[in-house]
Amino acid sequence: MERHVAPLTGPAGSGPATAAALQRAAASASPALAASLQEADGLKAWLGTGDDALSAAPPPPKPSRGSPSPSNGAKTAPREVPASVVAAAAAVGQALRNAPQTPFLAMAARASSPPRTSTGSTAPAGGESVWLAAPSGVSAQSRLIVDLPDAEFTYIERPWSHFVTRWAAIDVELEEAFGEEAQFSVIDLGSCCGFFSLQAAAGYPQAFVIGVEGSVGVGNGTTGVEGTQEQIIETKAIQTHLKWVQKLGMTNCLVAPDVWDYHKVCSLAAIGQPICDVMFLLSVVHHVDNVSAEQYEADGLGRVEGTVSLMAKLLQLSPRHFVELPDKPWLDHIYAAFGTARAFLDAAAKMSGRQWSFVGPLCVSEWYGRREVWLLEEVGIRRPEAAGLRALSRPGLEALFPRVLPSPASTSTFSGTFPSPPGTGGRAVGAAAPALSAAGYKTGGRPSLTPQEELGAALLAAPTALIAAHLQLRDAMVSAETLLREATTTASMR
Ligand SMILES: C[S@@+](CC[C@H](N)C(=O)[O-])C[C@H]1O[C@@H](n2cnc3c(N)ncnc32)[C@H](O)[C@@H]1O
Structure with a gap:
């Protein structure tokens, strides 16, 4: 099979020292070469400082929003929500406030009433949310782990x-996949006030959950479009999340104030290893897509191509994803190109280069149109031999974020000092949760990272051209190894 390998471009492609670094980075994805490299001088050598090859092209300091552009001239794409989306969100908000007689408002008025669940497959109407995959006789309410006040968590x-x-649907699948005592990691992208992160961390005390919240799009304002990290931390959603982490004495639920965009997702995918075991992508992909439009263009991708690539790379970050996409008018270009959210996900799954099983829809909600929650699970992930494809450890995962909260010091101060609130369901929560024991899941301190995890952190700090070159070289190495294997097989048959 022929494989196209694009030429190296940009600053990362010039200079023998950088070329050497790229070759080593490529080798990291090739077991044979990585082994020989480690014998020689170790991956850490090139990831370190001093006169190693990477220092030939030092990464710029991580820009914080609102800070001046890096001085090396690298283009930093502004994170802008298109005016059309801002206007649409404002118009919808206005309509909500001004038109209490609309059917939509009638639905919102029921917000605090107990959820109506269904064990059948009748379609939802009038703003209901129906758990289609509910086991017989199980109510959604009964799956809640922590009884959180709706006024604080809805948006x-x-x-x-x-x-x-949505939580009930996710919880049943998590329980089936992991059991209650398993260790696994979750990234809840666009965690908003932390409802899903808190439920997951409480329901699975051995799991480790990071909510990524950037205050972009809809739900927690738009501070992240221009604001600094400090300003994102001050947003209502992050403060609510942190308040409840503290209140519940949790040590396994963190918040990363961070805006994800296409380039960030590409960097994470370039690590070449799942960064977590589960991702929640609930009503957020369209917002990440919106802030990525200029990056698609800069990378020579059309809008549809860019969005499919974004989704494909998100899929590469984990073997399990709970995905909820919005209906039109969001992702208009995607609906125009694919017709349905499912067809779009199929295209992204194909582009990811992995095989996925689609479970669902688990749940269907009427919210500005129809939103379905699907579980996408990598085929074969439950087989024992898939254990080799491990996600990053907790320290490795934390190292990927510029900042995670609460900091270890404040976590240990608060841990266990708050009683579990009433209504915490049947499962252990907060102070009652057993201490996290496995090496990779301990809190406090920063244990040394594996070479792959260090590679991940280094890639995130690297210029885009270096990341692109890393990916190209990795592909080239895979092709070369395949060719070599084919040649060896052919030779041995002669
Ligand atoms: C519509 S809310 C969805 C909240 C929650 N996931 C749910 O389904 O209920 C979208 C959330 O994602 C956050 N968000 C949007 N784009 C983001 C991005 N690019 N990076 C990080 N967070 C983002 C928003 O600030 C907001 O809190």
Whole structure:
């Protein structure tokens, strides 16, 4: 099979020292070469400082929003929500406030009433959220682990039932995949006030959950479009999340104030290893897509191509994803190109280069149109031999974020000092949760990272051209190894 390898471009492609670094980076994805490299001088040598090859092209300091552009002239794409989306969100908000008689508002008015669940497959109507995959006789309400106050956790009046049914649907799948005592990691992208992160961390005390919240799009304002990290931390959603982490004495639930965009996702995918075991991508992909439009263009991708590539790379970050996409008018270009959210996900799954099983829809909610929650699970992940494809350890995962909260010091101060609140469901939560024991899941301190995890952190700090070159070289190495294997087989048959 022929494989196209694009030529190296940009600063990373020039200079023998950088070329050497790229070759070593490529080798990291090739077991044979990585082994011989480690014998020689070790991956850490090139990831370190001093006169190693990478220092020939030092990464710029991580820009914080609102800070001046890096002085090396590298283009930093502004994170801008298109005016059309901002206007649409404002118009919808206005309509909500001004038109209490609309059917949509009638749905919102039921926000705090108990969720109506269904064990059948009847389609939802009038803003209901229906858990289609509910086991017989199980109510969504019964799956709640922590009884969180809806007034603190809903946003733009999204009905509370939508939170309860979506969590119930996710929880049943998590329990089936992992059991309650398993260790696994979750990234909840666009975690908003932390409803899903808190439920997951409480329900699975051995798991480790990071909510990524950037205050972009809809739900937690738009501070992240221009604001600094400090300003994102001050947003209502992050403060609510942290308040409840503290209140519940949790040590396995963190928040990363961070705006993800296409380049960030590409960097993470370039690590070449799942960064977590589960991702929640609930009503957020369209917002990440919006802030990535200029990056697609800069990379020579059309809008549709860019969005499919974004989704494909998100899929590469984990073997399991709970995905909820919005209906039109969001992702208009995608609906125009693919017709349905499912067809779009199929295209992204194909582009990811991995095989996925689609489970669902687990849950369907009426919210500005129809939103379905699907579980996409990598085929074969439950087989024992798939254990080799491990996600990053907790320290490795934390190292990927510029900042995670609460800091270890404040976590240990608060841990266990708050009683579990009433209504914490049948499972252990907060102070009652057993201490996290396995090496990779300990809190406090920063244990040394594996070479792959250090590679991940280094890639995130690297210029885009270096990341692109890393990917190209990795592909080239895979092709070369395949060719070599074919040649060896052919030779041995002669
Ligand atoms: C519509 S809310 C969805 C909240 C939650 N996932 C749910 O389904 O209920 C979208 C959330 O994602 C956050 N968000 C949007 N784009 C983001 C990005 N590029 N990076 C990080 N967070 C983002 C928003 O600030 C907001 O809190």
